[in-house]
Amino acid sequence: MPDDSPMESSVMDVLDKQIVHALVHDARIPFAKLGGILETSEQTVARRYRSLRQRGILHVSGQVNAVPLGHARWVLRLKSTPDKALRLAESLARFPDLSWVTLLSTGSEVTCVSRPRSVERRDALLLHTLPRAPQVLELTAHEVMHRFPPDEEWPRYRHLFTAEQLEELGPHRSRPASAGPDVLVDLSAADEAMLALLGRDGRAPYAQLAAETGWTAPRVARRMAELVAAGVLYFDLDFAIERMGYGVRGALWLRVRPSDLDAVGRAMTTHPEIVFVAATTGPSNLMASIICRDTAHLYRYVTERLGALDGITGLEVTPSLRVLKQAQTLLDSDRIALVR
Template sequence: MIRDEESESADLDVLDKQIIHALVTDARVSFAALAGILEVSEQTVARRYRSLRRRGIVHVSGQMNAVPLGVARWVIRLRCLPDRAMQLAESLARFPDLSWVTLLSTGSEVTCVSRPRTAERRDALLLSTLPRASQVTGMVAHEVMCHFPAADEWPRFGELLTEQQRAALGPPRQRRGFAADAAVELTREDERMLSILARDGRAPYARIAAAVGWSPARVARRMAELAAGGVLYFDLDFATTRMGFAVKGALWLRVRPGSLDAVGRAMATHPEIAFVAATTGPTN
């Protein structure tokens, strides 16, 4: 969970923002390749990235899309006691099946995304663990039924890079697939690899290979297979206020069913909207 207010006070300069933009497009782009695109030294890019990560401004993680494994994704809204909200958010951020934990400005609601690996883990989380937490006074769970992808990855700050630089980075990697052509089976080695990538999405192939007992080439090949199958994608979590986005908000709308597709697609084109989905629950 990235906290804007806990980062060091130094402002981000243009190069910092260019690096962040590049990581949005390709979270695992090499320092050498990025240095060539930005026309700086590889050491400069590496030093800037490590500083951004150390200060809690950016974090790259490998995320698992559970849909190809036959499991749904859920957006969870938790009402809680105002003086316990931060404690609840920090506890949720440590759960392996939860991500995008956010404390809302009301101070009494925390939202998160759940990707349970099995139906048993889903039921335990939604029916037992969360409702029984001492800080929780109410809960609503929305199953994600449909995702409306944006034409460009958010945030859309393309003016930071030239057309040539954007072309050199290539098209954005698939990050939030909700479907796959065929079911995917994960091995124990896959699970170990995904666990490492969840902590550090830029973990070198050699480090992963040593942990799972494969060669670096096999790790790279398997990562590519899981990404192509829609199981693995990479997310960049960053302190949005440092990029000029002063306010974050979540909108929960009730839309006429016949207009849902049109509304979702229209909202996905808005430059300041990061994620749009149709869900179950009192809002859709």
């Protein structure tokens, strides 16, 4: 049986990585079930999970997919002067509709993802708040037309499981649906309360969610399942990649021939370095997020993996100088800040 003592080091062992993969696969998997699959105790799994959270390595959150609610996702690129860019990024990180707020290595550009929950909030951000901000010199908004689902979610630890263990894990339950329902979903005040709590803690117990919403625990479970099935709710993990042994994070902005766009996007989802890839509007029509061990690894990826794909006519690589906010959490240096 693996050692169940808390790990003070930021290094992750095999059991930690197996727990991470299981959470990526099913963010709310019961620890008793996971302990049985990994042939260890429920208490050991729970202690390891708490250690990963306390060391600022990961955070599980429930996320709202705005597409089934009738709203698009946008990737924003904002140019500033070098002396104001960090202040701009810090301000953007406080916006609830913005995620993945990143200061690029140029020191004068910030990127973020906007997931507005209403047309009014979208217009307020894109037409009023950002254009009028004194730090913003230029704004480019790329609408996400299509997200290419990965064949395996990063950090790709599936190889640490046997075929029998993977079968016991069952179908993937955390990945956002690729398409929304035929009928748009309306969210009640109780739905919003549940989603807000899941945003802070994706593994919040049903009893806690019931107390927050005024529902019974069985009703919470049913409604959560309905929202997941509708593609409105999905679960995501934020990682402190430096504490996992990765030193380079960035974005790729590709120009691809329209006839090759789908093939290139699908091919990139099989690359271990790629975390996210989507077809977008704008001057580049394919955008991807990438994580590499170091700059040499990034160079090999660009020249060998991307270089082997037909149809790419242009590429811009923008390494991250600092990530201030991920999907849900703020980063404090190289660790995830505690979510309250």
